[in-house]
Every structure is written in C-alpha cells, then in structure tokens.
Amino acid sequence: MTLFRTRKxxxxxxxxxxxxxxxxVISLGSSTMIGDEIGGDPGGMMLPLVxxxxxxxxxxxxxxxxxxxxxxxxxxxxxxxQRLFLLTLIVAxxxxxxxxxxxxxxxxxxxxxxxIFFYLQGTVVRKDVATWAVGTVATLAVLLALYxxxxxxxxxxxxxxxxxxxxxxxxxxxxxxxxxLVIVLVLYYLLYKLTRTRFHHERVPVAVSHAFDACMxxxxxxxxxxxxxxxxxxxxxxxxxITW
Numbered sequence: 364m365t366l367f368r369t370r371k372x373x374x375x376x377x378x379x380x381x382x383x384x385x386x387x388v389i390s391l392g393s394s395t396m397i398g399d400e401i402g403g404d405p406g407g408m409m410l411p412l413v414x415x416x417x418x419x420x421x422x423x424x425x426x427x428x429x430x431x432x433x434x435x436x437x438x439x440x441x442x443x444x445q446r447l448f449l450l451t452l453i454v455a456x457x458x459x460x461x462x463x464x465x466x467x468x469x470x471x472x473x474x475x476x477x478x479i480f481f482y483l484q485g486t487v488v489r490k491d492v493a494t495w496a497v498g499t500v501a502t503l504a505v506l507l508a509l510y511x512x513x514x515x516x517x518x519x520x521x522x523x524x525x526x527x528x529x530x531x532x533x534x535x536x537x538x539x540x541x542x543x544l545v546i547v548l549v550l551y552y553l554l555y556k557l558t559r560t561r562f563h564h565e566r567v568p569v570a571v572s573h574a575f576d577a578c579m580x581x582x583x584x585x586x587x588x589x590x591x592x593x594x595x596x597x598x599x600x601x602x603x604x605i606t607w
Contacts (some may be wrong), residue, residue, distance in 0.1 A: 374426035376478045377456055379533035382424065383474070385412065386459060422424035450487050454478060466603015468510060469503065471543060475581035476502045483573040483591035505582040507605075509550065510589065513543040514607060540594040547590070551583050552595050 457473045480495055490539050517539050524534020532538060560566075562575035592598040 371600040374422045376422050376451065376482060378419055378426060379424040379451055380474070380478075381415050381422060385415040385454055392410055420493065446487040447482060447485075449539060450481055451478065460501045462601055462603075464603060466605050467495070468506065468605055469603060471588065472502050472506050472581050472585040473499060475584055476577050479580055480574055480577035481575060484570060494568075494574050497606070501574075502581050503577040504555070506585055509547050509582065509586045510605070511607070512550065513547055513586070513590065514604060516546060517542050540590055543594065544587075545589050547586060551579075551586075555579055 395489050427530055454474055454477050458470050461470050476499055477495065480498060481491070520529070520539045521534050523529045533542075553559065558575070560573055564572035567575075589600065593600050
C-alpha cells in the first residue's frame with residue numbers, strides 16, 4: 364500500500380473503472396451491420412474497447428506521474444488507504460456480478476458514487492454508511508429522472524418522425540441523441556445550481572457535502588455514458604431492472 368502514500372488515488376479509481384468497462388464490453392460480444400458485404404464494419408465492440416483502453420492508459424499515466432504534495436505524504440494513513448483499496452476490490456467484484464440482474468445504469472451509478480464518496484472522505488468508516496446509503500438512493504433518483512426524461516424525448520422524436528409529424532432528419536440517431544444530450548445537460552445544470560448552495564460544506568457536515576458531490580458526478584457521468592454509447596453508437600447495454 365506504500366504506492367498510495369505518494370500518489371493520488373482518484374486516477375487509480377478510473378483505472379479500475381476502465382478495466383471493468385473493458386470486461387463488460389468483451390462479455391457482450393461483437394456485432395456487424397446487416398448487409399456489410401465488403402467487411403468494412405469493424406463491429407460494435409471496437410469503439411468502446413478503444414475508449415476503455417485509452418481511459419486506462421491515461422489514468423495509469425496520471426496515477427504514476429501525478430504525486431501528492433510532500434505534506435500530504437507525511438500525513439497519509441496506511442489504514443485508511445488499505446480500507447479504500449479493499450473497498451475498490453469489493454465494489455469491482457460486485458459490479459461485475461450485479462451487472463446482469465440490475466443492469467448497466469444502476470450498477471454503474473452505484474459503483475461511481477461509492478468510489479467517489481469514500482475517496483473524498485479519505486477512508487471507510489461505519490459512521491459514513493448511513494450517509495452513503497442516502498446518497499446512493501438520491502443518486503439513483505436523479506439518474507432515473509434524467510434517464511426517463513431522455514427516453515420520453517427520444518421516443519417522441521422517433522415516433523413523430525416516422526409518422527411524418529416532424530421532418531425526418533429530426534428522427535435521425537445523431538439528432539435525437541444531440542437533442543436529448545442538450546436537454547439533459549440543461550436540466551442537470553439547473554438542478555445543480557438550485558441545490559449546490561444548500562449542500563455546501565459550510566452549511567452541512569463534510570460527509571453530506573461529499574455525498575452531494577459524488578451524487579451529482581456519478582449521475583451525470585452514468586447518463587452521459589449511456590447517451591454516447593447506447594443512443595449515439597447503438598452499443599447494447601444490459602437493461603436489467605430498467606425496462607422502459
């Protein structure tokens with residue numbers, strides 16, 4: 364664990380996430396376009412594999428080069444680092460195991476929230492479990508709200524284009540994904556602006572403020588991953604419990 368005494372842990376978290384996503388993409392298998400007679404389609408697995416490898420390489424470089432200040436190294440606690448490392452391993456295993464029954468969106472949001480929250484806390488202790496649980500529920504609520512709004516908009520545009528109520532180009536994959544992306548980002552920004560002051564670290568306990576930050580980051584990160592890979596590049600993502 365001495366490696367974590369001199370280097371920041373967050374890049375390591377993204378290294379783990381990139382490995383998990385790589386495994387997830389491999390487990391889905393590849394697919395090619397129907398009617399690809401010349402063999403020009405590299406398969407639906409190619410892009411997410413390249414992105415996961417790129418994220419892993421970038422995170423590894425940051426982990427090895429971006430070191431903690433000397434003061435932070437002197438004050439680091441071995442026990443806390445061991446707990447965080449163990450948490451990362453446990454969450455990683457649970458992520459892979461729960462992917463099929465719970466689905467990509469739920470498991471990814473819970474993974475990202477858990478890691479960000481406890482790494483912001485700097486350790487794993489029992490008194491933070493209640494805050495983590497409430498934060499997890501809040502994260503899923505925010506994410507499902509953004510996801511559901513995006514799905515309603517997507518279906519409306521696609522159906523309206525097919526029925527001729529709007530121009531056909533408004534029902535294309537790129538336009539639908541772009542419209543949903545803009546609306547989701549606007550709604551997210553408004554939610555963040557309305558709630559950020561309420562959960563500032565000067566007004567609430569530090570753990571609650573960290574839970575808020577982790578909630579907002581994990582919700583938008585998971586939604587953006589879904590929009591990019593599922594709606595823009597049509598990569599199959601395990602739906603799990605989310606069937607709408």
